[in-house]
Amino acid sequence: MTDVAPSPTAAELDAISVQQLRAAGGVKWTAYPGTIGAFVAEMDFGFPPRVAEVLEAALRSRSLGYLPPVEHRALQEATVAWVDRTSGWRVPADRVHPVPDVLTALRETIRRFTAPGSAVIVPTPAYMPFLTVPGAADREVVQVPSRVDADGRYTLDLGAVDAAFAAGAGLLVLCNPWNPVGRVLTREELLAVADVVERHGGRVFADxxxxPLVLDDVPHVPYASLDARTAGHTVTALAASKGWNVPGLKCAQMILSGDADAAAFAPYAADLATTVGLLGARAATTVYTDDGGWLAGVVDYLRGSRDQLEALVAEHLPGAVLSRLEGTYIAWLDCRGLGLPGPAAAFFRREAGVGLTDGNACGAGGEGFIRMVMATPRPILRRAVEQMGAAVARLRTTAG
Ligand SMILES: Cc1ncc(COP(=O)(O)O)c(C=O)c1O
Structure with a gap:
C-alpha cells in the first residue's frame, strides 16, 4: 500500500485502490475473494508513518527480543498521558497492564474479578465475541436487548440491566463508543449505569x-473516570489498534483503577506482562505520545465518509435505516424494510459482492440488520452501496 504523509489528505486516501488493498493481503480483502471487504474492523488507510519508522528501526537493529522493563514503563506512561490529554482522566501509570488484546483483558477480568457461576451482562447489539468469550470462561451470558427509536438511535435498557444484576449477574460489558450501533454514550447515560451497578455491588468491563474514533462533536467520557464508585468497580480496556489501525501488532492496555483490584491483581501482573510483543508496545507508545497528526486526518476523513454514507443509503437503499455514527467506523443498518430473502449479509455477499457482518451475529435485536465497516476509500464505499442498491433493485424487478 502507498505510504501516506503524516496527516493523510482526503485525496491520498481516496486514491487507494481495491487492487492495492487485495495485494496487501489483509483478512478483509482475502477472506471472501472477489468481494468488497467491509466485515472486519480494520481501516484501509495503512498506518501512521511513525509506526513504520518503529518497525523499520527494529529491522535495522536486528533485535526482536522481549519487552524490556524500561519500554514496559514507557508504554504505561504514554497510555496515561494520552488518556489524560484526551479526556482529563488521571490514572497512575502502574495501574496500566499491557495485554495482547482487548479480549484478553475481558478474559482476565472475568477470571480474576467475577465469582464462578455469576453471569455476564451483554447489552445487544454487541461486538460478536462478547457473546462467546464469557462462555469459554464458564460464565453464562445474559443478553440485554437495547432500546432503539425510529431513527435507529440506541440507548441501554437499564431496567433490564438492573434485573439481570438482581438475578445474580456479576459483570456488565460496557462498550463505548459502541460497536456496532455507533453511539458515544453521554456522561448522564454513564452515571445512570453507575447507579445501577453500584446498587448491586456489580462490576463493569469498559471496552x-x-x-480515539469519535466523529461527532461530543466528548468521550471514560466510564471509570466518572467518580470514585466507577473507578472502584471498573476494569477499562484500551488499545491503539483501532484508532491507528495496527491490530496485528497485538498490544492493548488494561487499566485497573480500583485500589482493591490493583492489589488483588498484583500477583498475576508480571506473568501477563510477558505476553505482550515488543513491536506492538513500541507502536502504541509512539502513537499515544505523538502520531504526527495521523489520527486527526483519518477521523476527519471518516467524518466525511459518514456523511457520504448517509447520503448513499438514502439514495440507493431507501427503506433501510442507518444509525447515526457518532463514533467508530462501523455502520449499523436496519435492512428489515428492504424485503430481503433470508439473512441480509448473505444476500449482499451473494448478490452485491459486498462482505458484511450479519446483525444476527451481534445478538438479540440484530436480525435483519447488517454491520458495515466504512473505513475504506470513499470511491470504494460508494461502489459498495451502489452495488447493494442495484441488488435490491434487481430483487424488486424479479419479484414484480
Ligand atoms: C469493541 C471492540 N472490542 C474489542 C475488539 C477486539 O480488539 P482486540 O483485537 O484488541 O481483542 C474490537 C475489534 O473490532 C472491537 O470493535
Missing amino acids: EIHA
Missing part, C-alpha cells in the same frame, strides 16, 4: 477501544 473503550474505539475512544
Whole structure:
C-alpha cells in the first residue's frame, strides 16, 4: 500500500485502490475473494508513518527480543498521558497492564474479578465475541436487548440491566463508543449505569477501544473516570489498534483503577506482562505520545465518509435505516424494510459482492440488520452501496 504523509489528505486516501488493498493481503480483502471487504474492523488507510519508522528501526537493529522493563514503563506512561490529554482522566501509570488484546483483558477480568457461576451482562447489539468469550470462561451470558427509536438511535435498557444484576449477574460489558450501533454514550447515560451497578455491588468491563474514533462533536467520557464508585468497580480496556489501525501488532492496555483490584491483581501482573510483543508496545507508545497528526486526518476523513454514507443509503437503499455514527467506523443498518430473502449479509455477499457482518451475529435485536465497516476509500464505499442498491433493485424487478 502507498505510504501516506503524516496527516493523510482526503485525496491520498481516496486514491487507494481495491487492487492495492487485495495485494496487501489483509483478512478483509482475502477472506471472501472477489468481494468488497467491509466485515472486519480494520481501516484501509495503512498506518501512521511513525509506526513504520518503529518497525523499520527494529529491522535495522536486528533485535526482536522481549519487552524490556524500561519500554514496559514507557508504554504505561504514554497510555496515561494520552488518556489524560484526551479526556482529563488521571490514572497512575502502574495501574496500566499491557495485554495482547482487548479480549484478553475481558478474559482476565472475568477470571480474576467475577465469582464462578455469576453471569455476564451483554447489552445487544454487541461486538460478536462478547457473546462467546464469557462462555469459554464458564460464565453464562445474559443478553440485554437495547432500546432503539425510529431513527435507529440506541440507548441501554437499564431496567433490564438492573434485573439481570438482581438475578445474580456479576459483570456488565460496557462498550463505548459502541460497536456496532455507533453511539458515544453521554456522561448522564454513564452515571445512570453507575447507579445501577453500584446498587448491586456489580462490576463493569469498559471496552473503550474505539475512544480515539469519535466523529461527532461530543466528548468521550471514560466510564471509570466518572467518580470514585466507577473507578472502584471498573476494569477499562484500551488499545491503539483501532484508532491507528495496527491490530496485528497485538498490544492493548488494561487499566485497573480500583485500589482493591490493583492489589488483588498484583500477583498475576508480571506473568501477563510477558505476553505482550515488543513491536506492538513500541507502536502504541509512539502513537499515544505523538502520531504526527495521523489520527486527526483519518477521523476527519471518516467524518466525511459518514456523511457520504448517509447520503448513499438514502439514495440507493431507501427503506433501510442507518444509525447515526457518532463514533467508530462501523455502520449499523436496519435492512428489515428492504424485503430481503433470508439473512441480509448473505444476500449482499451473494448478490452485491459486498462482505458484511450479519446483525444476527451481534445478538438479540440484530436480525435483519447488517454491520458495515466504512473505513475504506470513499470511491470504494460508494461502489459498495451502489452495488447493494442495484441488488435490491434487481430483487424488486424479479419479484414484480
Ligand atoms: C469493541 C471492540 N472490542 C474489542 C475488539 C477486539 O480488539 P482486540 O483485537 O484488541 O481483542 C474490537 C475489534 O473490532 C472491537 O470493535
